[in-house]
Amino acid sequence: xxxxxxxxxxxxxxxxxSIVGAExxxxxxxxxxxxxxxxxxxxxxxxxxxxxxxxxxDASAKPTHTFKILVTGPFAAGKTSLIQSVSQTDVVSxxxxxxxxxxDVKAQTTVAMDFGTYELEDEGINLLLFGTPGQPRFRFxxxxxxxxxxxxxxxxxxxxxxxxxxxxxxLRSLLADLRVPAVIAVNRCDDQDKADRIARSxxxxxxxxxxxxxxxxxxxxxEVVVEVLLxxxxxxxxxxxxDDDD
Amino acid sequence: xxxxxxxxxNTPSSWTAPDSRSAQPCAPLPPPPPSPxxxxxxxxxxxxxxxxxxxxxxxxxGARGAVLASVDGFALAQSESMxxxxxxxxxxxxxxxxxxxxxxxGGGTQLRQLVVDHDNGLLLLWPIGEFRVLAMLTDSKVDQMxxxxxxxxxxxxxxxxS
Numbered sequence: 001x002x003x004x005x006x007x008x009x010x011x012x013x014x015x016x017x018s019i020v021g022a023e024x025x026x027x028x029x030x031x032x033x034x035x036x037x038x039x040x041x042x043x044x045x046x047x048x049x050x051x052x053x054x055x056x057x058d059a060s061a062k063p064t065h066t067f068k069i070l071v072t073g074p075f076a077a078g079k080t081s082l083i084q085s086v087s088q089t090d091v092v093s094x095x096x097x098x099x100x101x102x103x104d105v106k107a108q109t110t111v112a113m114d115f116g117t118y119e120l121e122d123e124g125i126n127l128l129l130f131g132t133p134g135q136p137r138f139r140f141x142x143x144x145x146x147x148x149x150x151x152x153x154x155x156x157x158x159x160x161x162x163x164x165x166x167x168x169x170x171l172r173s174l175l176a177d178l179r180v181p182a183v184i185a186v187n188r189c190d191d192q193d194k195a196d197r198i199a200r201s202x203x204x205x206x207x208x209x210x211x212x213x214x215x216x217x218x219x220x221x222x223e224v225v226v227e228v229l230l231x232x233x234x235x236x237x238x239x240x241x242x243d244d245d246d
Numbered sequence: 247x248x249x250x251x252x253x254x255x256n257t258p259s260s261w262t263a264p265d266s267r268s269a270q271p272c273a274p275l276p277p278p279p280p281s282p283x284x285x286x287x288x289x290x291x292x293x294x295x296x297x298x299x300x301x302x303x304x305x306x307x308g309a310r311g312a313v314l315a316s317v318d319g320f321a322l323a324q325s326e327s328m329x330x331x332x333x334x335x336x337x338x339x340x341x342x343x344x345x346x347x348x349x350x351x352g353g354g355t356q357l358r359q360l361v362v363d364h365d366n367g368l369l370l371l372w373p374i375g376e377f378r379v380l381a382m383l384t385d386s387k388v389d390q391m392x393x394x395x396x397x398x399x400x401x402x403x404x405x406x407x408s
Binding site for chain 2: 092093094095096097098099100102109110111112113133135137138140141
């Protein structure tokens with residue numbers, strides 16, 4: 001399931017500028033409308049599937065850059081819904097029937113992973129979304145899936161306050177380990193201020209993006225993905241600036 | 247990890263007991279378990295999943311331990327020889343969940359068996375009805391046919407339907 005990344009791992013020498021287009025005039029908005037203002041990001045850990053030299057001369061041969069997104073968070077927060085709402089390919093789902101107390105919360109749960117994709121063909125960007133199970137007993141799956149992620153989409157249910165304390169510990173621990181940017185998606189929430197408060201209660205840092213969302217709605221799911229992309233590009237841009245300073 | 251579709255002529259499409267809640271096809275009446283070893287000739291017929299797992303690990307040469315788990319990762323029973331580790335059930339559920347997806351990748355519709363062949367033996371996993379999975383840890387040279395017959399014979403008990 002990580003074949004895309006591995007298959008292209010030997011091409012990491014891709015020009016960072018080619019991620020969203022080699023020439024400014026050739027660039028199109030990554031996502032309407034705000035990404036247009038972004039400068040080309042610095043680099044991607046993940047590969048470009050193509051020859052960047054050719055790509056700089058031929059926009060039609062634009063390389064594909066693949067980013068790995070870890071979608072995680074507590075049980076029944078909306079992780080699977082997010083992936084199902086945005087994936088452009090059939091979602092690989094490992095949902096099974098719940099039992100015990102968890103069956104009072106929902107009928108099915110993810111036991112291994114969810115996998116979906118989201119491609120911005122014009123921009124040559126391919127997002128791989130890896131969703132984790134939410135229960136602590138499946139933590140080993142998070143440890144498997146978190147390798148080489150580019151960004152974390154941390155989903156939390158605004159109404160499930162009993163999950164927030166543990167979610168905060170998990171969020172900080174994960175980010176301290178991975179050292180990648182994060183977007184906090186506050187599900188069942190329409191209010192930015194409320195979402196911000198919940199995110200801060202989880203220990204989210206001031207610079208971390210917070211998105212209120214309703215993940216039963218695919219448009220809302222796409223807004224989360226847009227924020228993930230923006231955050232990712234900001235991060236790459238900052239990394240490039242840091243490299244330039246050096 | 248390999249998913250085996252099973253090619254034993256008498257192997258039913260699943261080990262779901264006839265009166266199970268499973269939507270899968272009903273299995274034919276299972277054959278009786280193999281004759282017990284001389285030393286355990288008078289062993290009582292198991293009445294609980296735990297007893298059935300202990301029976302299997304006792305009677306099947308090369309069987310080291312067994313765990314029965316729900317498909318969502320809760321331990322339901324285990325043989326005495328297994329350590330009490332909640333992570334085992336979760337790992338079995340995750341492996342089973344992924345294996346079912348791999349079955350689809352192979353064009354199949356039903357997981358029958360999952361075999362993890364490692365340097366210290368085998369881990370064999372079977373769906374038990376729709377809601378449970380059974381894993382057995384064995385030596386590499388265990389009689390897998392005999393083991394499967396044995397499990398089939400106890401399927402209803404393990405599925406919680408007997």
